[in-house]
Each structure stands twice: as C-alpha cells, then as structure tokens.
Amino acid sequence: MNAHSTRTRLQPLIVGAGPAGIRAAQALVAGGLRPLVVDEAPACGGQIYRQRLVPDQRSARDLYGSEAGKAEALHRDFAGLAGKLDYWPQALLWNLRDGRADIMVSGESRQVAYDGLVLATGATDRVLPIPGWTLPGVFTLGGAQIALKSQGCAIGSRIVFLGSGPLLYLVAWQYLKAGADVAAVLDTAPFAAKLSLLRGLPLFPGIVLRGLRMSAELKLGGVALHDGVADVRIEGTDRVEAIAWRRGGREHRFACDGIGYGLALRSETQAADLAGCRFAFDPRDRAFLPERDAAGRTSVPGIYLAGDGAGIAGADAAERSGERAALALLQDRGLPHDAGRAAALERELARIGRFRAVIEAAFPFPAHWMGGLADGTTLCRCEEVDAGAVRDAIARFGVHELNRLKAASRVGMGRCQGRVCGAAAAELLAHETGRGIEAVGRLRAQAPVKPVPLTLALAARPEAAE
Amino acid sequence: MSRRLDVDVAIIGGGLIGSSAALALRGMGLSVALLDKGFCGAQASGVNYGGVRRQGRPVEQLPLSQRAHAIWPRLRALIGIDGEFLRSGHLKLARDEADMASLEAYARATARHGLGLELIGHNELRERFGWIGDGIVGASFCPGDGHANPRLVAAGFAAAARRAGAKVLENTAVTGVTRDGEGFALEAAGNLSLRARFVVNSAGAWAGPFAESFGEPVPLSRIYPSMIVSEPMEKVMSVNIGIEGGGIYARQVERGNVVVGGERGLPLADPDFSRPRGDGALAIMNRAAELFPALRHAQAIRFWSGTEGAMPDRNPVIGPSLTTPGLIHAFGFTGAGFQIAPGVGEVLAELVRDGQTQTPIAAFSIGRFSQPSARTDAGSGAGQDQEPQPGELRP
Amino acid sequence: MPLLRRLVRADHPAIPFTLDGIACEGRAGDTVLTAILTRAERLRLSEFSASPRAGFCQMAACQDCWVVLESGERLRACSTALSPGMRILTRRAGAA
Numbered sequence: 013m014n015a016h017s018t019r020t021r022l023q024p025l026i027v028g029a030g031p032a033g034i035r036a037a038q039a040l041v042a043g044g045l046r047p048l049v050v051d052e053a054p055a056c057g058g059q060i061y062r063q064r065l066v067p068d069q070r071s072a073r074d075l076y077g078s079e080a081g082k083a084e085a086l087h088r089d090f091a092g093l094a095g096k097l098d099y100w101p102q103a104l105l106w107n108l109r110d111g112r113a114d115i116m117v118s119g120e121s122r123q124v125a126y127d128g129l130v131l132a133t134g135a136t137d138r139v140l141p142i143p144g145w146t147l148p149g150v151f152t153l154g155g156a157q158i159a160l161k162s163q164g165c166a167i168g169s170r171i172v173f174l175g176s177g178p179l180l181y182l183v184a185w186q187y188l189k190a191g192a193d194v195a196a197v198l199d200t201a202p203f204a205a206k207l208s209l210l211r212g213l214p215l216f217p218g219i220v221l222r223g224l225r226m227s228a229e230l231k232l233g234g235v236a237l238h239d240g241v242a243d244v245r246i247e248g249t250d251r252v253e254a255i256a257w258r259r260g261g262r263e264h265r266f267a268c269d270g271i272g273y274g275l276a277l278r279s280e281t282q283a284a285d286l287a288g289c290r291f292a293f294d295p296r297d298r299a300f301l302p303e304r305d306a307a308g309r310t311s312v313p314g315i316y317l318a319g320d321g322a323g324i325a326g327a328d329a330a331e332r333s334g335e336r337a338a339l340a341l342l343q344d345r346g347l348p349h350d351a352g353r354a355a356a357l358e359r360e361l362a363r364i365g366r367f368r369a370v371i372e373a374a375f376p377f378p379a380h381w382m383g384g385l386a387d388g389t390t391l392c393r394c395e396e397v398d399a400g401a402v403r404d405a406i407a408r409f410g411v412h413e414l415n416r417l418k419a420a421s422r423v424g425m426g427r428c429q430g431r432v433c434g435a436a437a438a439e440l441l442a443h444e445t446g447r448g449i450e451a452v453g454r455l456r457a458q459a460p461v462k463p464v465p466l467t468l469a470l471a472a473r474p475e476a477a478e
Numbered sequence: 479m480s481r482r483l484d485v486d487v488a489i490i491g492g493g494l495i496g497s498s499a500a501l502a503l504r505g506m507g508l509s510v511a512l513l514d515k516g517f518c519g520a521q522a523s524g525v526n527y528g529g530v531r532r533q534g535r536p537v538e539q540l541p542l543s544q545r546a547h548a549i550w551p552r553l554r555a556l557i558g559i560d561g562e563f564l565r566s567g568h569l570k571l572a573r574d575e576a577d578m579a580s581l582e583a584y585a586r587a588t589a590r591h592g593l594g595l596e597l598i599g600h601n602e603l604r605e606r607f608g609w610i611g612d613g614i615v616g617a618s619f620c621p622g623d624g625h626a627n628p629r630l631v632a633a634g635f636a637a638a639a640r641r642a643g644a645k646v647l648e649n650t651a652v653t654g655v656t657r658d659g660e661g662f663a664l665e666a667a668g669n670l671s672l673r674a675r676f677v678v679n680s681a682g683a684w685a686g687p688f689a690e691s692f693g694e695p696v697p698l699s700r701i702y703p704s705m706i707v708s709e710p711m712e713k714v715m716s717v718n719i720g721i722e723g724g725g726i727y728a729r730q731v732e733r734g735n736v737v738v739g740g741e742r743g744l745p746l747a748d749p750d751f752s753r754p755r756g757d758g759a760l761a762i763m764n765r766a767a768e769l770f771p772a773l774r775h776a777q778a779i780r781f782w783s784g785t786e787g788a789m790p791d792r793n794p795v796i797g798p799s800l801t802t803p804g805l806i807h808a809f810g811f812t813g814a815g816f817q818i819a820p821g822v823g824e825v826l827a828e829l830v831r832d833g834q835t836q837t838p839i840a841a842f843s844i845g846r847f848s849q850p851s852a853r854t855d856a857g858s859g860a861g862q863d864q865e866p867q868p869g870e871l872r873p
Numbered sequence: 874m875p876l877l878r879r880l881v882r883a884d885h886p887a888i889p890f891t892l893d894g895i896a897c898e899g900r901a902g903d904t905v906l907t908a909i910l911t912r913a914e915r916l917r918l919s920e921f922s923a924s925p926r927a928g929f930c931q932m933a934a935c936q937d938c939w940v941v942l943e944s945g946e947r948l949r950a951c952s953t954a955l956s957p958g959m960r961i962l963t964r965r966a967g968a969a
Contacts, residue, residue: 066882109746288747394936463779467774
C-alpha cells in the first residue's frame, strides 16, 4: 500500500452542519467522495436554521419566516445524503493537529485522520461589555432567537433588544410576530450611518426592503425604535429590571425584564487556528481571520474554510462558500469538478461581499465604547475580571500584546477561552496603549476548543474510515 | 535607524533567570540591558507548572534551592506582587513499597539540607489527605514547599527590573555576540548595537548557539511540558502533589482551578511553539480523575505548553564560561527552573560583581560537557530516555 | 418570577426533575436551561463573586450556563436535553 493509496482512502472531514457544511457535504458526495460530517448540534441546520428538539404547533414559516424555503431545502437535502456520508451529531471537535482531529462523541474521544478538511464552524454574537450585562435576563441576540425558535420561549415579559446589525431588527420582529411584548429596539448605530443602506438597494433590493418593512411593522406594533443609543447601562439586583442609555445628551430609561443584545457576529476560528492556518487582520470585521482565497483554500494545503467561520457574510453566502470550498477540495484532489459552477459561485460571493461592506457601514461596531468603559464593569464573564483590573495589568506589566494581557490579567482564560470577551479585550488594550486594533494581536487558540470532561476516554481504535 | 547602547551587563533571554539577574544587578548599581527575542517570561518561565519545590531535586541543587527558598516569601517586597505564591507544602506520593523506599532514601540523603521532610504512612495519609484516591501507600511531605503563578512571577520580575532601571528590550532577538577588546559587542533586531562588559546567556532553549559560538557546545535539547487546567472547583487539594517515579503532578490554585501536568507536548511547525497531543492529554486527565476522586466530574477548560531547554543529566548549566572571560551561562533547567530561578539570579549578579559566589555551583559548570567521558546526545527528546522525568514540572 | 416565558409546547408531555430539591416539571423538547428558567430566575451563582447567572448565548459558546447535579455531575444547560429525574442544583457558589 503506497502513500497515495493510504491518503485517498481517508475521508474528507467537514466540521459543522450549518448551511456551509451541508452544501459542502452535498458537493463532495456529488463528486464521488464520502465525507464525515461532525456537528455539535443534535440536528443539522446550524444556528440560523436550527431545528427544534421536538416538533410543536409552529410551521417552518413561523420559525424561519421568509427563509423557510431555504431552511427546509437544507434540512431535506442533508437528510437525502444519508447513507452517502457519515454524520456524527452532538460531536465536538476539541483538538486538531498533524492531520488528526480529536472528536468527542457518544461519551468518548475519537481520533480521526482525514484527507481534506472543510471548516464550517460558524459564528457567535459579537458583544462588548456594558454595566449589568451579566445579569440574568440578558441574552445575546442569537440566544434570544434560539430561545424563541428552538425552545418556544420568550426571554421575558417586557423585552428590549439592544445592539446593531440586521439581526437586531430580525429578532425583535420575530418576537413581535410570536406574540411577545417587545418594548423597544435600541440601535447603537446613528441614523446617518444607516443611510448607507441605500447603497445596498441595487445589490440586494429584497433584503433591504424586507429590513425596512420589519422596522415599519415594529413601529406599527407599538415598539419604540431608537437609534444612536450610547452609554448603555443595564440595571437590576438579581435580574434585569431596567435599561438606561443616553442619546444626544438626554438620559432615557426603560423598565424591562429581558434584553437581547448583540453587535453583529464574530467568526469561530479556533479550529482553523489549531490546524495551523495563517491569520491576517480583516478591517471589515475588525478581527484576525484565517487567510483564504476566493475558493476557501487556507494557507494549509487540504484545509478549506466556508461560511461565517471564515468572516461574517451570512447564511446565503455560507451555502455558496460551502459548495465552493468542496469544489476546490475535489479539484485539488484531481477529481472532476464543475469549473463553471465554481466561477459562478465566486461571482455571487463577491456580490454578497460588497453588500456586507454596506451593512458594516450602516451598523458600525462601537469600538469606542471601550475607552469609556467604567472600571467596575465586568469584562471577562468567566473569570470575572473587570475593566479596572485589565487596565491595572496593562500598566503594571507594560502589556501591549493580547496574549500577554491574558497572561497578566486572566482575560480570556476561562471556560469560553475568550470567545465572548476577546474582542473587547483587544479594543480596550488598543485604546489604553494607543495602538491600532491590528497591532495588539489575537488570542492564540489552545485546545480544548470547548470544555471536555477529565474522565473523557480515548476510543479504543483510531477512526480512519475508508 | 540604528541604536547604540552601552551597558555593564547584557542579558540574553528575559525569562525568570534573566529577569531576576537583571533585578539583582540593578540592586548592585550596575547598568543592565535585558534582551528577549519575544516577550519576557512568555516561554518556559511563564508557562511552566508553577511548582515551588525543593523536594525531589538532585542533592547538588539543594544549596541553590535553599537560597531561592528564602526569596519566595519576600516576592511582594522584591517585585511588588506575591505572584500567588502559596506555601502549601509539597506531597510526593508513593504507589508501592519500592517507591516509598526511594522517598525514605531521599529523605536520608538530604537530611543535612534542612528540608524538614516528613515521611507519612498509609494511615496517616488517609487521615491528613483523605481526598487522595486509593492505590497510594505513603508519601513524603515537605511543608515549606508550595506553588505560585508562573504567568505573573516571570512577568513580575521583568517589570520590576524595568522599574529598577534595567533596559528591557522585548522583541529584540540577539543576532550576534562577539568578544571585543575589554567586553562584548552585540547585534540585535531593530538595528541595535550594544557594548557590554559582561554577557549573561540565559536564553533557555535557545541558549545553545550562543554557548557554541564561544566554543562551548552543549547537549541542550528541547522539551515541551504541557499542562491541563480544570474549571474552578471547590477547594479540596490543600497541597502541591507529585508522585515518585513521575507521570503526574497537580495543584489547586486559590481560585479553585486544578493544574495538572505530566504530559509532554509536541512542537508545531514553528518549533518555538508546541501543543499537547490529544491522546496524551486525555491520559493525564483520566489519571488525575482517578487519583483525585473530587475531580471525577470536572471539565478541562484549557491546556498550555511551553518550550524548555533540557540537559541530559537533568542539571542546568550555571557559571562562568571556560573559554571567554565575562561570559556567564545559566540555562538548561530541564523543567526545574521555576523555584530556583530567583536564587540563580542573585548568584549570577554575584558572579558579575565579585567573580565568585558563596553558593556551591561547581556541579553545574559547562566544563562537564567538555570531558571526554561526557556522553552527549543533543537533539533527542530529553524526557524520553529519562525515567523519572525531571523537573519542576513534576514536583 | 421565572426568567423565560413559554409561548408554545405548554401541553407537551411533562418531564419530572428537581430544582434545589423541589419537584418540578419540564416539557418534552426542553433543554435543561429552558426547564430551569421557566421555573426560576437563575441557573447558578458565579464562582468568584457569587453573582447570579442565567446563561447568555444559548448556543454552547459562552459556557455561562454550566449547572451541577446533586451527583456532582456537571452539564451545559443550553445544549443538554432535559431528562426525567435530573436533580439540579443552582444554589451552591462554585458548585460541587
């Protein structure tokens, strides 16, 4: 058995069964390969097209709104691949090195050798710390959406949505339609910025008009809409009781018992980092992202990126980038692939990319908040490190690099490994040291990607599926 | 743009050894440049296990270790932080009678050094340390040992040296050193030229080429000890734990996280960085859960690993160069540098000022590798052919 | 007052569990997080300041919602389906 035959007997591995992972799997199967798909969720769909644990009285239209057709198509198409791929739901990729993935599934850890790796690890909400944000009743926008769609629960009886980006209005609108009491939508973006949405009209008129319609329906539904919201403070003792903010020098306050909060999304890049992919600073996302070409190839041969894990572009882009990455994998393995289709996908991705730039301009990330962050505000939720302690560490140790800040302050050292506070810590460090955000570096990922039990047992035999 | 600096002492390597030497030299009024190719304390000094342990060291290290022992409780006065130093005691476990006999022999051999070791039998172990699982027959307890937070201590010494007036130059790799007239000429990144009367080679795993360039090749290899950290747990582990014969060591920090070591990582494509292997990490995690039943439901939340210089005989190189006056070596601590580093720093400063020290260090001379009988095998993983594994990383 | 308000699935089969020793019922399809927070207003107390926490992201990313069972077992509430007989604790700071 020569090296080549050993190589080609290994399966490609796809991490994530959201829109990107599903379309990648479909394209690999069409190309004659049998991928292994691992995903943390019990069912496919990712966060955006997440499925319920059990059915309830709601229809797909109730759950996914205008995107119901896309959601159903993805769920159906993935189900149709059964027997042509291997699929491990509720499986956590927790370590990755030297062409092997360590995956926790069914209570054991399996070592998986692969040939070709598509990382479709998705995104989570991007947030910045604000006073009171650890109080019960404050959830991310994504969390609020999951509570509603997947669990059929509202995050309170009088709810305020705070933050910026299309998801802010979408989630508020979904809550309104579901019969929840939505008190207000507080947009941190100034009105003037949102005028740039008009530039998005010729690119994707449907999306822009849908957003405007949601705003109008929220207003008609009695929801207070405010923009240019600043100096936000969440009040409460044991849970959320109110939210206060300033706009144009005036103080405002709303009583509420649930808050959905998010400032757009951030990519989940730990797996790409562990895989050794080279990173570069992306000014649009204000984050270090794994480098990739238009097809999704990373700096490491045989490793491809797709979906929001490679930079935020949304679900429609994820479907296309998943398929595109799979075509690149086929091509790189010397297998037949549809070059025309690949080119068409890249054109569509480029168009979506231009639209993303418009969205970012319309809903700018309020990085400047970190300059004024009160010392007593918790920055790292896991380790309970407040802004003052971070400032002390920066001064005491003369820190100007993010991993050194972690070492000196514990920021990003807890259970979430900096997923939640990493962006804030970088912004605060940049502000305190007077450096650009790109100059303070990025938190290096370490295994485990998420917590794993000390008693986790290594599976008896390595998986090297044929 | 080129810069020039003229100092009494140039220190290559801003780990705990170099940083503590810099601080001690500033205390003597000498001018110091502390150069690090990356960040001070970011390698072995900052990412070791954090054991502050004399017990288990080779006898020849104990005078130096005792000297350092006196420094640890004074950290706050010395560097402004206590580095989370905790004099918890260090308990070394025996899995069987043969291991217990080794612990007893060690206690006898080191009796005159005043470690105050207490040999503990099975029943007493149950009474005093009931949180340790079955399968342990006895232990040796060193009440004066403990543990500290390496992330803070290493960076703390460098910051204190800076406050004391040392020129701390990070991201400043030294690219060349030559003996030049009365002193040394150094070239470093960023077009920096230095002149120094003395050079301290405390470059850890990167010290080999500097020694070799002065005609003193050493069998320095690299090891990559890796650690596992649990989520915060209720306090159960009152002492720093090691085990005779090696394989696992563990301590619980004040905040509740348990740090477990015993596994070696592997280098990445850039061999200055390393990462644990998944299967190796699992083996250590499983062993910890077995040895400490209170951890059986704990989650591991992060790993770390670092690059350490290792010597085949487990002893560091400390002392003057035998070829070049003014050059002083201090490297190769083989996973056991953390506790003695502050003592080494003082010794290095004395060697610069006085040309000698009262602390016995003859056993660590670089000359031991120029003997024809000294077998060297540089490049092999030091940990692989040595049992027990050395080190601070295995308290 | 509970943190979450159930909008659907109120008539799904009941799943019994205990919360700090008190008998409760969740509904088929509940995560542990949903089952707790439709009854209570927190999941746990934080380890260091004992401040109340109730999860944040609900998508297994932020790790804010780890809870402890009476057995000492730990689980992430948002990504674990409620199962009958779970005996969940929210009271202990720092947990087991």
